[in-house]
Amino acid sequence: MITVITGAGAGIGAASALDLARRGHQIVLVGRTPDRLRAVADRAERAGGSRPDTLVADFSSLDQVRRLAAELLERYERIDVLINNAGVMTPERRTTVDGNEWMMQVNHLAPFLLTNLLLDRLAESSARVVTTSSRAAKTGRLDPADLSREWRRWNGWLQYGDSKQANALFTVSLAERGLAATCLHPGVLKTGFAEGTFFMKVVWHLPGMGEPVEAGAARIVHLATHSDGVDHPGRYFVKNAPARAPQNMSDPALAAALWDASRAATGLSG
Numbered sequence: 288m289i290t291v292i293t294g295a296g297a298g299i300g301a302a303s304a305l306d307l308a309r310r311g312h313q314i315v316l317v318g319r320t321p322d323r324l325r326a327v328a329d330r331a332e333r334a335g336g337s338r339p340d341t342l343v344a345d346f347s348s349l350d351q352v353r354r355l356a357a358e359l360l361e362r363y364e365r366i367d368v369l370i371n372n373a374g375v376m377t378p379e380r381r382t383t384v385d386g387n388e389w390m391m392q393v394n395h396l397a398p399f400l401l402t403n404l405l406l407d408r409l410a411e412s413s414a415r416v417v418t419t420s421s422r423a424a425k426t427g428r429l430d431p432a433d434l435s436r437e438w439r440r441w442n443g444w445l446q447y448g449d450s451k452q453a454n455a456l457f458t459v460s461l462a463e464r465g466l467a468a469t470c471l472h473p474g475v476l477k478t479g480f481a482e483g484t485f486f487m488k489v490v491w492h493l494p495g496m497g498e499p500v501e502a503g504a505a506r507i508v509h510l511a512t513h514s515d516g517v518d519h520p521g522r523y524f525v526k527n528a529p530a531r532a533p534q535n536m537s538d539p540a541l542a543a544a545l546w547d548a549s550r551a552a553t554g555l556s557g
Contacts, residue, residue, distance in 0.1 A: 289366055290511060291315040291359065293346070293398065294373030296323030299419070299473055301330075302504030303370065303511075308335030310512065315363070317355065317373070319345040346373050346397035347383045349553060356404035365412040366405060368511045371398035371454075372419045378443035387552060388435035390443075394450035396434075399457055400553040409466060416461055417510045420454035420470040420523065424536050427452025431541070431548035453545060455523050455536035460546045462521030463539070469510045471524040473503030 290307055294300040296318030304314050308331040316331075316339050318324045324341040332338040340362070344355040359366065374394045381389035387396055402409070402416060409416065426448035433439055434453075436446055454470050461468035475498065509527045510516040522529040523536060535541070550556045 288312045288368060289315065289363055290368040290370065291317060291366055292370040292372060293317040293344075293401070294419075295327060296320050297327075299500055299503040299507060300370075300372045301327045302500050303372070303507045304331050304339065305334050306501075306504055306508045307511065308332075308337075308339065310508075311335065312368075313337065314339035315359070316341045317344055319343065346393040347389060349383075349385045349392070349397065349400060352397045352400050353404065356401055359405060360408060363408075366408055366414050367412055368415045368417065369402065369405065369409060370417045370419075370507060370511060371402065372417075372507065373398065374419060374450075376443065376447045380441055380443075380446075382435075388437075388446060390446050390450045391434050391453070394447075395453035395457065396549060396552055398454075399549045400555065402457075402461070403550075403553075403555055406464075406466075414467070415511060415516045416458075416466055416468040417507060417516065418454045418458055418468070418470040419473055419507065420458070421447075421451040422472040422525070423448045424451035424455050424472075424523075425533055427535055429453060429456070429535070429541070429545065431544040434548060434552060452536055453549075455532060456538070456542040456545045457549075458523070459521045459537060459539060459542040463542075467517045467520050469516055469519060469522055469524060471506055471510060472530075473506050474498045474526075 290312045292300050292304050295304050295316035316324050321343055328339045328341050344351045383392045429449045429452045458468045458470040519529045523532040
């Protein structure tokens, strides 16, 4: 099994890579920091016996995403699993070199572009697409006409919720196109994610609040390896079971509007 994991340099991406390496998957690690990727590759090699490939790409640049897709298509005749795991959260408003709000681009537009550029290869391989969403998606109030919240009140957690809602809606659209696509809430985990925010300080210091990173990784691996990842296309999972998603995460019409807006934002329209 050839499995591509984005956001693989740390956190649940790295832990998922180690778990899958032990299961015999051929892992392709994608991240923005070469040193971190090498360290994860070293650990995965010790765990699974073969050394994963590593590819560097910063999702705040869509040109780097395009280069990554081209390299994946050149290197691999098939891709069995694509795990869209790269994600960020910041309380401060930032804009990418492409002019998009940073969280929306890294969390949604970049994986949208990557998956679309790989779409034919994924379909040929009957691949699974697993996307790391979040229960924060339930708070999302996504407006396809204003993905960067230029015309609405800005708040970091609100925008994060919008981007995670986008992950769930993207999964709905991929399933409609025939892919074995699922997304999940990995859990509230003790990682370096959203470092410095009040919420993560509570997660780290309040007993029982956060789970170890391996718990979230196991939920990703479940969808990458278990029949659930094929039998429930378009669904949102919580603790290894399909969960009821509110309309803002499952509405086909909203998913279609987001798809069109995302194509335009990533230059795929026309």
